[in-house]
Amino acid sequence: MPGTSSIDAPCTPDNETTQPVVWFMVTATTTSFTINNQQAYTGAGITGTSPQNIKDFVVFSGTPGNLTQIGCATLDATGGPSGQLTVTGLVPGQVYYVMASPSAGALTSTQISPCVTASVAYSNNANITCATATPISFQQGIIISGAGAGPGSSPAFCSASIENPVWYQWCVPSTFPAGQTVYFNICGSGSAGNSLLCTSPTGGGVQAAVWSTGSTCPTASTQTLICQNPGAGAGGNVPINLQFTPVPGQCYYITIDGYAGNTCAFAAGLSTTPGDCNPCIPPVISGPTAICTGETLSLSGASNQANATYTWTLPGGTTQISQNLTIPNATSAINGTYSLTSSSPSCASAFTSTVNVVVNTPPAPPTVSDTSVCGPVAATLMASGSASNTYIWSANPTGTPVLATAGSYTTPVLTAGTYTYYVQNLNAGCPPSTPPTPLVLTVLQTPEITITPPNPAICSGQFINLTASSSLPGQHT
Secondary structure: OOEOOOOOOOOOOOOHHHOOEEEEEEEOOOOOEEEEEEOOOOOOOOOOOOHHHOEEEEEEEEEOOEEEEEEEEEEOOOOOHHHEEEEOOOOOOOEEEEEEEEOOOOOOOOOOEEEEEOOOOOOOOOOOOHHHOEEOOOOEOEEEEHHHOOOOOOOOEOOEOOOOOEEEEEEOOOOOOOOOOEEEEEEOOOOOOOOOOOOOOOOOEEEEEEEOOOOOOOOOHHHEEEEEEOOEOOOOOOOEEEEEOOOOOOEEEEEEEEEOOOOOEEEEEEEOOOOOOOOEOOOEEEOOOEEEOOOOEEEEEEOOOOOOEEEEEOOOOOEEOOOEEEEOOOOHHHOEEEEEEEEOOOOOOOEEEEEEEEEEOOOOOOEOOOEEEEEOEOOEEEOEOOOOOEEEEEOOOOOOOOOEOOOEEEOOOEOOEEEEEEEEEEOOOOOOOOOOEEEEEEEEEOOOEEEEOOOOOOOOOOOOOOEEEEOOOOOOO
16 A cells, blocks of 8 residues: 555544555446455464454545545455445446555555455446547547556557557548647646546556557557657656647547556547647536435536536436536435536537436434343344445444444454443435444353262162252253
8 A cells, every 4th residue: 555645534443644545446337336355464363354454445436636435434354244335326437536544453554455346347448459449539538547447459569568558549630730730648647737546656657659550450569650658758657748740631540558557547638739638528527426315415517628618407407507506405306417518619519527416315323222142252233224234333422433334243252241332324425323323232141050960870760850050140941
């Protein structure tokens, strides 16, 4: 976990701003996905519940610098419900950000092994080969997520290997000005006008090439018109500016690949300006999309183009011309898909983005039952009633620190005594149920029973009286 965080999630028992973290992106394939924390540390005496294997996971929607927390859990690595975090209310195709970190008790255990599953399998980008290249237009913005994140194919270029390429094709209009210099620009985190996430490891980055083969797919590295990566040209860490002079009426293939196997998210496009990281791309919608009944829905739009105009389309078809959208006293009647269309004089067409809004009901208190068990024992406590199957378990009425977020919690080994735990229901966008619901666990001392016969040897047909004694008062059966 080489990364850092400026966010200290209140749902975790420690401070992520003072410890190592790792960030990764998940593209939703359906309306939910599940993060499974797998065992990263093994060895004598190390299990899925050992402190080294317990990790905090926090899930965000939005964009870097404008994130909204939508899920959080401290997970063990047992492979069961206590090692899983299911996040619901997602928009298929939208990118979500996950921050993972060591949990309290083993903050230096930085190895992690997460697995994200969903009911709909991830499909690689279609344009991972030249034959399936995606057509693009001049000044049309494109977003490359994970640089393809699939085992594509391409001739090597810039003396580097190919791992996960994506392909595009630009066919120059016959009316395009002859002799006009064009730049294929790629931008990432930190580049002017762009806030997309790109965490490049040492030696990583991105590499790209424009090919000289026209409408024929290239077959050799010598067919590049221009290429660039960290080992050639001006360097391949974004931004990249591939300069060439296109011939009107001719087509050009363009390949982008994660250098050294690196995968990132980039914005890219064709422009007459070097370093132009603001191609015409869909607007970014910000604001929480899972809120609670009675709260105010506040969504805002942002275009990377100057003088943009915005039009919201609500689920019922109503439109509103404004950059920001506010709906007070939200109810489930406003659930649905919200579209934002942006137009700009510098873009040939309008672009639209969508989000799915869900207004959730405030969670009711969970259902629990006081429990008595014989000890010493590690008792498993149960709760039900959460629509999202997410809970907050704590030994304190304040709800902190969080002991577990699943429907069950297994205590440490407890001796005879009375213990009180507190449970709250969670529902995305809503505060936890209040006040926390107490669950009283009574651990009884297991009695020691001694049975004493008067004479261990008797004859057949004789009666025998057995005398039992116990370390605790009570009846004997």
